[in-house]
Amino acid sequence: MASRAGSAPTIVDVAAQAGVSIKTVSRVLNQEPGVQEATREQVLKVVAALKYRPKLSARSLAGARSFLIGLLYYDPSAAFVAGVQKGATLRCREAGYHLVVESLHNDAADIDQQVERMVSALRPDGMVLTPPLCDNPKVLKALRESQTPCVLMSPGRQVKGQPSVCMDDVHAAEEVTNLLISLGHERIAFIKGATDQAASARRYQGFDNAMRAHGLAVDPELVHQGDFTFKTGVEGAHQLLSRRVRPTAVFASNDDMALGVLAAAQRLGLAVPADLSIAGFDDSPAAGLVWPPLTTVRQPVDQMARTAVEMLIGANRSDAEPPTEASLHRVLPYELVVRDSTSAPFDRPARVAGKARKR
Incomplete structure (x- = not known):
């Protein structure tokens, strides 16, 4: 049986040519279990031959699903949003x-x-919420009342029963600070991120933890409030580097601000890293393209987004088992990437050899 000339093939055409039921075709297309491998291959072969493309509306009626995943964001960092998307x-x-x-x-x-x-217009099968929306009570209440599943990316705190995915910002910031200290830096400045994002506080906590662990005091005058933008990195750098006794290193809590520090330092005639070491966070595409390339933390943004989508899709499968509390909260690994923007201060040897590998 074939579709009428000039008309698009339907699921009925696929089922007839593959010699299976419409339900079996639907299960193959939805990647559901319970279909023999030979049958699955035959259905997919027919789908490819007929160039069949299921309509979202039809799939929604058949399985009470829209096959749409929503991604909500509000973030000034283009690199972060691009990675998530x-x-x-x-x-x-x-x-x-x-x-x-x-x-x-x-x-x-x-x-x-x-x-x-x-939600009313799209009827999505789930939503991925990025910071700070993942901590917005109005957003969470609206999704809860509409019974729309959601996964939180880097929320301020884990909520029982609420799926989330994140990385360990505190420990990562500790590693960056430990690296700077191991190089011999003691007068280290820090530029904070946006106040409405939980990661900002966690990264500062990691910086503070490492400084205290090494018996180094955090000078309040060397802590600048930024908002994760290049502009506040430039502003923070000018403020920090205008002091009579300048810091020998600046740790900015994202790459956009670190790039702002780098630009400001170069305008002031400071050599990086000879006069000033600079470290960032995220490992945005620009971090490895500027000169000198930035030492930073590779945040697994794209993998976090993939995981969030996978959690939503998995929950929609007909064979999905009830999740355990541990499986609802995923913590993904990060990597400290050491590049040429950090080195020992010119007047002081390194305390210990750095453990991170250079790229």
Whole structure:
């Protein structure tokens, strides 16, 4: 049996040509278990031959699913958002889902109504929430009331029963600070991130922990409040480097701000790392392209997004088992990447050899 000339093939055509039921075709397309491998291969072969593409509306009616995953973000860092979108898009594509990306202003008075309208229009199978939206009570309440599953990326705290994925920001920041101290730096400045994002506080905590562990006092005058943007990195650098006794190293809590510090240092005629070591956080694409390339933490942003989407898709499978509390909270590994923007101060030898590998 073949579809009418000029008309798009249907699931009925696929089932007939493959010699299976419509339900079996649906199970193959939805990557559900319980189908013999030979049958699965035959169905996929027919799907490819007929160039069959299931309509989202039809799939939704058949399985009470939209095959849409929503991604909500409000973040000034383009590199972070790009990484999240890349990871989420690829995982959705692999599973036959589509990703819908929406930007919401975290301080909008009607943000809950915006979420409600979005859910009503799209009926997504789940939402991935990035910071700071993942900690916004209005957003969480709107999704909870609409019974829309969601996974939180880097939330301020783990909530029982609420899926989340993150990395260990505190320990990562400790490693960066330990590296700087091991190189011989003691007068280390720190530029904080946006106050509405939990990662900002965690990274500062890691910096403070490491300084205290080495018996070094954190000078309040060497701590600048930024907001994860290049501009506040430049502003912070000018403030920190204008002091009579300058810091020998600056740790900015994301790469955008670290790049701002690098630009400001070069404008002031300071050589990096001879006059000033600079470290960032995230390992954005620009971190390895500037000169000197930045020492930073490789945050697994794309993998975190992939994992968040996988958790939503997994929960929608017909054979999904009830998750354990431990499986609801995923912590992914990071990597400290040492590059040419950090070295020992010119007047002081390194305390101990650095353990991180240089790239």
